[in-house]
Amino acid sequence: MEALTPELEAQKKVMYEKMSPRRRKFIDRIGYENWDPFQIPNEPMDIRRDDTNRTIEMLVKQFLREQGQVQKVGASYSRGALEVAMGIVNKDERYRAMYDFCVWYNDLLKREGKGQMNWEFK
Numbered sequence: 001m002e003a004l005t006p007e008l009e010a011q012k013k014v015m016y017e018k019m020s021p022r023r024r025k026f027i028d029r030i031g032y033e034n035w036d037p038f039q040i041p042n043e044p045m046d047i048r049r050d051d052t053n054r055t056i057e058m059l060v061k062q063f064l065r066e067q068g069q070v071q072k073v074g075a076s077y078s079r080g081a082l083e084v085a086m087g088i089v090n091k092d093e094r095y096r097a098m099y100d101f102c103v104w105y106n107d108l109l110k111r112e113g114k115g116q117m118n119w120e121f122k
Contacts, residue, residue: 004038012037050089059085 015037027035060082087095106117
């Protein structure tokens with residue numbers, strides 16, 4: 001946590017002193033020094049945007065609309081698309097690994113003359 005100005009430190013102390021004993025116990029457990037009552041909340045998921053300035057919902061809707069023109073997509077497919085979109089917009093390393101692996105695997109198939117990935121599920 002960053003160092004607080006004397007005014008903010010005084011406000012923090014006043015807030016702490018006005019708290020119920022139960023709430024103080026929670027603050028004491030995490031450590032008064034680590035407690036940041038002025039922390040800015042994270043952006044809600046629905047307004048986070050990717051590099052193309054699209055929300056997660058916009059990305060998924062566009063993807064499913066375009067994929068639906070090529071193939072029939074089910075609920076599991078849609079949930080997977082939503083999960084990956086959230087991972088990408090939030091810059092989660094796990095989804096970067098999944099993408100990198102799929103690109104690598106597709107290239108491997110091409111190098112070995114096997115064509116492209118076959119996603120025929122039965």
